Amino acid sequence: MSRIKDLAKKNALRIKRKKRVRGSIFGTAEKPRVSIFKSNKYVSAQAINDVEGVTLAAVSSQAMGLSINKVNAVKVAAQLAENLKAAGIETVVYDRNGYLYHGVVAAFADALRDNGIKL
Numbered sequence: 001m002s003r004i005k006d007l008a009k010k011n012a013l014r015i016k017r018k019k020r021v022r023g024s025i026f027g028t029a030e031k032p033r034v035s036i037f038k039s040n041k042y043v044s045a046q047a048i049n050d051v052e053g054v055t056l057a058a059v060s061s062q063a064m065g066l067s068i069n070k071v072n073a074v075k076v077a078a079q080l081a082e083n084l085k086a087a088g089i090e091t092v093v094y095d096r097n098g099y100l101y102h103g104v105v106a107a108f109a110d111a112l113r114d115n116g117i118k119l
Contacts, residue, residue, distance in 0.1 A: 018098030025093050026050050034080070034119075035095040036108055043068050043104055045080050047092060057083040070107040077111030084117055091118040 027033030032047040044060035059080040066072040084092065092112070099105045113119060 014098040016098075021096065021098065025095055027093055029056075030089075031091050031093060032056050032089060033095050034092045034112070035097050036099070036105060037097055038068060038099065038104055041068060042066075043073055043076055043108070045076065045108065047080070047084060047087075047089065056089065057087055059083060068104060070104055073104045073108045074111040077108045078115050081112055081115035081117050090116070094119045 025033055027048050027050040029049050032049050034045055034047050036045045042060060042062040046058035047056040049056055057080060059076055061068060061072055061076050066075060094109055096105050109119060
């Protein structure tokens, strides 16, 4: 019983962090918001124009046949950077989606920077 409560509390705290962070960042067509999502098996990300509510580019490790770890997060970020450059986008706002900035989330952001996308 306590395990279920612990997981519910952990998720509630992530949602709380997510709302707090999302209050200060906003994506536009020139500078979209890159939101990352990670599950226990996969990682995905999308570039969002919040003005129009449109996804400009998206990528998923599941579609690429990769699991979730830092090495694969770098590969997913490289693919997203390629998609963003094809759409003519060089600068983005990074939305960590309530996750703590370490591990896969940090590796993803660093890989975007390494592939020429300014955060």
